[in-house]
Amino acid sequence: MGRPYDAAAQDRQWARDLRGTFRCAGALLGLLLVADHFGGRLTLWRGALWLALAVLLFVVLYPARVRAGEGWLSSRGLLRERRVRTDRLVSVRCLDGVSQRLLLRDEFGDRVEIDPDVLVNNPDLWHRLAEDSRRSLASGTLTCGATVLRRIAERVERETAETVFRVSGLE
Structure with missing residues (x-):
């Protein structure tokens, strides 16, 4: 099928896009945890819910x-x-x-x-x-x-x- 897989042309901006995805998910998680903490409503279950929401955002934004x-x-x-x-x-x-x-x-x-x-x-x-x-x-x-x-x-x-x-x- 041609050249080996290693010699392939690839998206040079993929790593930057991936870092952006991490930043967005991390920022959402941080903001939700800080808001809950200062609101006095941060519990283990709410923290787990916010983590799940941040992971879901990461999955949605993950660049191909x-x-x-x-x-x-x-x-x-x-x-x-x-x-x-x-x-x-x-x-x-x-x-x-x-x-x-x-x-x-x-x-x-x-x-x-x-x-x-x-x-x-x-x-x-x-x-x-x-x-x-x-x-x-x-x-x-x-x-x-x-x-x-x-x-x-x-x-x-x-x-x-x-x-x-x-x-x-x-x-």
Whole structure:
């Protein structure tokens, strides 16, 4: 299937997002415990309830770890990893809602949902996906999603150009 798993492109901001998740859960726990303590209502059971609530927030906010190699893309959450063959894509759809998601499906029935911002913020991940999706398009397996991929490509190029201008002082 291509390069080894260790040589994969990955989300460079994942560790920062994970630290943010820890901070949010910790801040909620701290605020609830302090409020209960000063209110005189802190008990062992209430403390356990606040801890459970902070753990639940952590689980909800836990960022998926996205990686891509030659011919594959994976998204690992807390409990499981989903993997899709990007050189055998059948469809790429953009799901709108509270947060925009990108749904990739391959011809083997596997699917991965990722945040499109991960691709925009990590050009190496985008490059890997774009290269493999072109293979899917050329082989005829990718029947739905060329427009979505083109929009993401335009967004990646725009963000990259803006970053280059900002870094070089040409804003």
